[in-house]
Amino acid sequence: MATLTAKQTKQAADFFLKEIDRMIDRPVRFMEVCGTHTVAIFRAGIRQLLPEKVELVSGPGCPVCVTPNDYLDTAIAYARQKDVIIATFGDMLKVPGTTSSLNAVKAEGADIRVVYSPLDSLQIAKDNPTKKVIFLAVGFETTSSTAAATIFTAKQQNIKNFYVLTAHKLTPPAIKALLSEHNVKVDGFLLPGHVCVITGRKPFEFIAQDYHLPAVVAGFEPLDILASVYMLAKQLYEHRAQIENQYKRVVKDEGNIQAQKIMQMVYKLSDANWRGLGKIENSGLDVNEAFADFDALKVLPVEKEISKDAPGCRCGEVLRGLVKPTQCPLFGKVCTPMHAVGSCMVSVEGTCAAWYKYGARTFHFE
Numbered sequence: 464m465a466t467l468t469a470k471q472t473k474q475a476a477d478f479f480l481k482e483i484d485r486m487i488d489r490p491v492r493f494m495e496v497c498g499t500h501t502v503a504i505f506r507a508g509i510r511q512l513l514p515e516k517v518e519l520v521s522g523p524g525c526p527v528c529v530t531p532n533d534y535l536d537t538a539i540a541y542a543r544q545k546d547v548i549i550a551t552f553g554d555m556l557k558v559p560g561t562t563s564s565l566n567a568v569k570a571e572g573a574d575i576r577v578v579y580s581p582l583d584s585l586q587i588a589k590d591n592p593t594k595k596v597i598f599l600a601v602g603f604e605t606t607s608s609t610a611a612a613t614i615f616t617a618k619q620q621n622i623k624n625f626y627v628l629t630a631h632k633l634t635p636p637a638i639k640a641l642l643s644e645h646n647v648k649v650d651g652f653l654l655p656g657h658v659c660v661i662t663g664r665k666p667f668e669f670i671a672q673d674y675h676l677p678a679v680v681a682g683f684e685p686l687d688i689l690a691s692v693y694m695l696a697k698q699l700y701e702h703r704a705q706i707e708n709q710y711k712r713v714v715k716d717e718g719n720i721q722a723q724k725i726m727q728m729v730y731k732l733s734d735a736n737w738r739g740l741g742k743i744e745n746s747g748l749d750v751n752e753a754f755a756d757f758d759a760l761k762v763l764p765v766e767k768e769i770s771k772d773a774p775g776c777r778c779g780e781v782l783r784g785l786v787k788p789t790q791c792p793l794f795g796k797v798c799t800p801m802h803a804v805g806s807c808m809v810s811v812e813g814t815c816a817a818w819y820k821y822g823a824r825t826f827h828f829e
Contacts, residue, residue, distance in 0.1 A: 467686075475686055476512075479693040484514045486700035492518045492648055493695055494784055496638060497655030498525035498812025499683055505821035507685035513692065520784040521817075523637050524655060526602045526630075527554050527810035528782060529737045532770040534601075534630045535560035540767040541597050541628065541759065542573040548591060549575040550584035551599040554810045559803060561770050581606075581613035588617075588625040597759050600627040604661040607631040607748055608722035611729035614750065614757050626759035629749055632735055634658050635666045636746035640737075642674050647783055651695040652678040653688070656710040663718030664706045671704040682710040729754050738772075738806060739779025778805035781814050788815040795819060 467475065495501055501521045504510060510519055523529045539560050542549045549565065556566045556575070569575040574594075578584050581598055588596040600610045610627065617625045634655060641647050654667055659680045670678045677698035681691035691709045698705060708714055726748070735747025750758040772779075776798070777791040788794045788807065798804035800816055807815035 472686060476689055479686075479689040480512060480514075483517060483689075483693055483696045486696045487514065487516055490516045490518065491650040491696075491699065492520050492784070493651045493653060493692060494520050494522045494641075494649045495653040495655075495681070496522045496524045496634060497653070497657065497681075498528070498810065498814075499657065500524065500653055500655065500681060500688065501814055501817050502812060503683050503685065504688060505817045507688070509685060509688055509692075512689075517692065517696075519653075519692075520649070521781070521814040522641065522652075522784050523737065523740060523782045524634075525782075525807070525810050525812040525814070526606070526632065527558055528778065528806045528813050529632065529637070529739065530558070530601055530630050530806065531736045531738045532559075532561050532772060533736060533767075534628070535564070536767045536770045537760075537765060538597075538599055538628055539563055539565060539568055540765045541763070542568045542575055543571075544595075544765070546593070546595055547574070548587060548594045548596045549573070549599065550578045550587055550596055551575065552579075552601070553577040554812075555599055555601060557803060558806050558809045559773065561768055581610045582616065585613060585617055585620070585622060585625060588622050592624060595624055595626060595763065597626045597628055597763075600629045600631055603632055603634050603655070603658050604726075605657045607730070608661055608719070608726050611725045614729050614754050615725060617757055618754060623756075626757055626762060627750065628759045629747075630735075631730070631748040632737065633666075633746050633748065634662075635669070636743050637737060637740060638667070639669060640740050640743045640746075641783060642670070642676075644783070646785065649676065649784065650699065651676055653681040653691050653695070654678050654706070656680055656682050656687075656714060659708075659710070659714045659718065661719050661722045663714070663716050664708060665716075665718075667706050671706055675704045677704050678706050680706070680708045680710050680714050682713070737782075739782035773804045776805040778807040778815070781807050788818040791815070 730748035733749040
């Protein structure tokens with residue numbers, strides 16, 4: 464939003480809240496499909512500001528959270544090999560697999576290095592020519608484009624010891640899978656601004672066309688989020704269902720064409736497993752045949768343990784908006800950020816982690 468004074472910000476917030484209350488005449492549930500939105504909503508206390516009849520519920524918007532144990536167990540199996548270096552974003556370290564975690568095997572001596580960009584892993588490969596460097600390619604459209612550029616660069620520079628273990632996922636198929644479940648009740652969506660920077664609005668048009676629900680591409684400042692909820696309320700009030708863009712200062716209708724091109728060049732669509740949602744058709748991105756030399760699973764076969772989910776963990780239901788974290792019997796007791804049982808408690812964008820950090824232990828919003 465444009466730079467506003469504190470007084471102007473309060474006036475705008477008061478207007479949005481008053482109008483939301485006026486236009487909504489029944490209980491409604493709006494789902495944010497972005498972990499950054501989840502954290503921003505909690506940090507700003509937006510749930511408490513909104514009328515009680517408006518409920519914000521978190522969806523499968525955290526890429527680390529939706530990554531299944533099968534992937535973690537495979538990454539751990541690679542990490543235990545002596546000639547392998549694992550390069551990963553830091554929030555993957557504490558995610559529990561079936562019986563271990565990357566942090567645990569790192570403590571046992573595995574060479575696991577935190578990177579801040581996929582391109583950093585190429586330098587690690589250059590500096591360690593006798594090692595196999597495997598980048599854990601986890602994320603939605605926002606990070607899959609940079610990983611694709613990294614793979615493309617590795618081929619251009621003829622780097623032979625660099626590989627990726629892919630778990631890239633696409634947001635629209637997950638929303639479609641949610642809406643196909645009869646027990647998931649949602650009246651509108653706050654769409655992820657970061658993802659839409661890459662994709663634009665078009666991939667989300669099915670929400671309005673096929674399911675007759677409103678959706679708004681939302682920014683991340685508190686006033687952005689309130690404005691987006693207001694736009695959803697206005698659509699419901701006017702009996703409209705459209706994909707609107709509140710985040711126009713960043714998101715263009717067509718998205719980032721160059722990022723889309725590099726993704727199409729490097730990846731192919733594939734079925735993907737999501738924690739809590741199961742296998743979703745054409746919701747993943749695998750390395751295509753032209754870049755198959757960089758696909759760890761194709762080039763470096765590995766045996767892993769049989770994957771299982773932690774008993775009692777309700778992370779899968781949290782990711783579908785069916786339960787709140789405080790309805791999980793493990794939340795805040797057995798499962799905490801320091802000793803997480805489920806992935807939703809690990810990532811800074813995880814719904815359970817947000818509820819734990821921002822007061823849900825004391826204030827029960829159910």
